[in-house]
Amino acid sequence: TANKRLLVLPGDGIGPEVMREVRRVIDWMDRRRHVSFALEEGLVGGAALEAQGSPCPDVTVERALAADAVLFGSVGGPKWDSLPFDKRPELGILRLRKELGLFANLRPALVLEPLVDASSLKPDVVRGLDLMIVRESTGGIYFGEPRGVETMPNGKRRGVDTEVYTEDEIARVARVAFELARKRTGKMTSVEKANVMQSGRLWRAVVSEIGAAEFPDVQLSHMYADNCAMQLCLRPKQFDVILASNIFGDLLSDLAAAATGSLGMLPSATLGAPDASGRRHALYEPIHGSAPDIAGKGIANPCAQLLSFAMLLRWSFGMEEDAAMIEAAVEKVLAGGLRTADIMGPGTARVGTSVMGDAILREL
Amino acid sequence: TANKRLLVLPGDGIGPEVMREVRRVIDWMDRRRHVSFALEEGLVGGAALEAQGSPCPDVTVERALAADAVLFGSVGGPKWDSLPFDKRPELGILRLRKELGLFANLRPALVLEPLVDASSLKPDVVRGLDLMIVRESTGGIYFGEPRGVETMPNGKRRGVDTEVYTEDEIARVARVAFELARKRTGKMTSVEKANVMQSGRLWRAVVSEIGAAEFPDVQLSHMYADNCAMQLCLRPKQFDVILASNIFGDLLSDLAAAATGSLGMLPSATLGAPDASGRRHALYEPIHGSAPDIAGKGIANPCAQLLSFAMLLRWSFGMEEDAAMIEAAVEKVLAGGLRTADIMGPGTARVGTSVMGDAILREL
Ligand SMILES: CC(C)[C@H](C(=O)O)[C@@H](O)C(=O)O
Ligand SMILES: CC(C)[C@H](C(=O)O)[C@@H](O)C(=O)O
Numbered sequence: 001t002a003n004k005r006l007l008v009l010p011g012d013g014i015g016p017e018v019m020r021e022v023r024r025v026i027d028w029m030d031r032r033r034h035v036s037f038a039l040e041e042g043l044v045g046g047a048a049l050e051a052q053g054s055p056c057p058d059v060t061v062e063r064a065l066a067a068d069a070v071l072f073g074s075v076g077g078p079k080w081d082s083l084p085f086d087k088r089p090e091l092g093i094l095r096l097r098k099e100l101g102l103f104a105n106l107r108p109a110l111v112l113e114p115l116v117d118a119s120s121l122k123p124d125v126v127r128g129l130d131l132m133i134v135r136e137s138t139g140g141i142y143f144g145e146p147r148g149v150e151t152m153p154n155g156k157r158r159g160v161d162t163e164v165y166t167e168d169e170i171a172r173v174a175r176v177a178f179e180l181a182r183k184r185t186g187k188m189t190s191v192e193k194a195n196v197m198q199s200g201r202l203w204r205a206v207v208s209e210i211g212a213a214e215f216p217d218v219q220l221s222h223m224y225a226d227n228c229a230m231q232l233c234l235r236p237k238q239f240d241v242i243l244a245s246n247i248f249g250d251l252l253s254d255l256a257a258a259a260t261g262s263l264g265m266l267p268s269a270t271l272g273a274p275d276a277s278g279r280r281h282a283l284y285e286p287i288h289g290s291a292p293d294i295a296g297k298g299i300a301n302p303c304a305q306l307l308s309f310a311m312l313l314r315w316s317f318g319m320e321e322d323a324a325m326i327e328a329a330v331e332k333v334l335a336g337g338l339r340t341a342d343i344m345g346p347g348t349a350r351v352g353t354s355v356m357g358d359a360i361l362r363e364l
Numbered sequence: 365t366a367n368k369r370l371l372v373l374p375g376d377g378i379g380p381e382v383m384r385e386v387r388r389v390i391d392w393m394d395r396r397r398h399v400s401f402a403l404e405e406g407l408v409g410g411a412a413l414e415a416q417g418s419p420c421p422d423v424t425v426e427r428a429l430a431a432d433a434v435l436f437g438s439v440g441g442p443k444w445d446s447l448p449f450d451k452r453p454e455l456g457i458l459r460l461r462k463e464l465g466l467f468a469n470l471r472p473a474l475v476l477e478p479l480v481d482a483s484s485l486k487p488d489v490v491r492g493l494d495l496m497i498v499r500e501s502t503g504g505i506y507f508g509e510p511r512g513v514e515t516m517p518n519g520k521r522r523g524v525d526t527e528v529y530t531e532d533e534i535a536r537v538a539r540v541a542f543e544l545a546r547k548r549t550g551k552m553t554s555v556e557k558a559n560v561m562q563s564g565r566l567w568r569a570v571v572s573e574i575g576a577a578e579f580p581d582v583q584l585s586h587m588y589a590d591n592c593a594m595q596l597c598l599r600p601k602q603f604d605v606i607l608a609s610n611i612f613g614d615l616l617s618d619l620a621a622a623a624t625g626s627l628g629m630l631p632s633a634t635l636g637a638p639d640a641s642g643r644r645h646a647l648y649e650p651i652h653g654s655a656p657d658i659a660g661k662g663i664a665n666p667c668a669q670l671l672s673f674a675m676l677l678r679w680s681f682g683m684e685e686d687a688a689m690i691e692a693a694v695e696k697v698l699a700g701g702l703r704t705a706d707i708m709g710p711g712t713a714r715v716g717t718s719v720m721g722d723a724i725l726r727e728l
Contacts, residue, residue, distance in 0.1 A: 141561060158531070160508075160528045165522070167521045199524060253590075
């Protein structure tokens, strides 16, 4: 079954080193479980900019379009921080989302029992936390027109962005969230600022309509984005699935991740619409960035990248068993007391990237 | 000195009951410290809607314009939740901000030693926390045009909001933040999404220019809004002054408030530009909402409203000594172990709104 076309894009910073550990797991799957992937590796971010003059070269987009799934590392670094907009490494991920139509960004925030103490929140507040943020990721203020910085007649500058959502854009991402809620605890919270924003008013109306018409079994509630930020800090366990726009989802998903205290553990998936044959574009990436401060030191946590690969197996290849096996291996290694520096706690042993990888492979 | 024109707008929910405790302090100041205010009371929010047909009647705006300072309670409640946009109680505060030109919303997040344990964050993470968020409050996506929900030629709906900032709008609120940073620890973090938003790009540029030209002594750094949300949860004490747009400031200031764990304690000030004589419009309000679930039960915490009044004395009337006296009285009462329900902890005594007010008056 070698028609699992997988594009691997390690990117910048710690991307390549954590991806190396995933490659070892892929090799192991090939040898031991006779699963083989048609694997290609490509360039993105600063790495692509230096080699090919663009943070997201056309060849990378073409390969991503041809692949069944993309495993993305991370992009960016101080080296490229002062470049103009269209050269910045972040464009790598933004362009891929847009060109592949990856409109639903799934961001789980999960606290594994061995890591309860890693959180800055009290243990009781986060123990057992397991929520999923569904963030719209090809619309809203990230792409809306008009946008730009212009000079007004009086000679002063003015910066403009447009938050715009059509009802179809809202409906399709809402359906992804509702489906997930149905499979989980049946509870969903839709977030906006309907008290201030017009697009928020439409967001609330459309989500309510879809809910009533197609998901009457899901318990839907609405919350303002400022209150949601507050509640994620006060009582994160009240949530199951949270649905939000691109920009609110950006802040809220990072906040939820921070609440877990284990950023180096969290994967994400970004999905497109299924075509007639059920095939959908999808990209998987850890939520940690390129972490330039620790890149090349061999101390980065490979778990988030590996768990992103597990999400990929589950969502893109239907390999639930293999996904669960990888997740269980990671959890066992943590329960055994091994930790990379980012998730260290009292009574645990600090190891580097590859020793962590070794231990996970041994578990497998 | 009876020319301290003060407009009191209790509003809805717990607004009137916590305002009652402030009125007692005002009476005490009159009797004991011979400070008298020319005090008027007005209607806003649902209360104004019911009495006068608008959540922010013209007469309220006129009185606010004529006053030296406005002490605002809180607005809103489930009763008015399904009203159309232009009738909603929230319009009360939005219209006042706009008509009075209150562009700088100051939101302190402070953890008093007796309340360290009230936070959902670990004591070490929040002990001694003392930061100030300066939120732009008359611009951005809250007011930008075009905005609205329209029907497209294909019959589908589309919601639009516009995030727009001119360099003057950015500069004036940045100056407020820089001034504050200068008086505090000299550190300021400006927040935007310059990696994604054009207005964010301008925001970063203008703040950098003002900083370099006028506040070279302030240590300025820039942070993306998603990262700031994360950092407020992970290590809130890294911040001193945070500067943000209206919408990012909305989320981040509520998050910072949640991090303190004592929402019922936090005041805020919203300031306009000083005129030639140095007089500026200003409105002070607790950050907690109208809390309809506990309204009328006599259990609401009056501290935030009272501390808002202390901010008013400091910022609008230059009465530093009286402001500090009120703040000290509140802190002493808490140190003595009295708590309203919202900030209860082990070993403390639960009291209602008026007993808390009594205790503070006794301290004074
Ligand atoms: C890198 C950046 C453009 C991106 C975003 O804002 O979407 C990131 O923060 C994310 O959440 O994936
Ligand atoms: C009530 C609402 C319109 C308001 C806002 O979004 O500005 C509130 O959340 C605030 O922060 O004062």
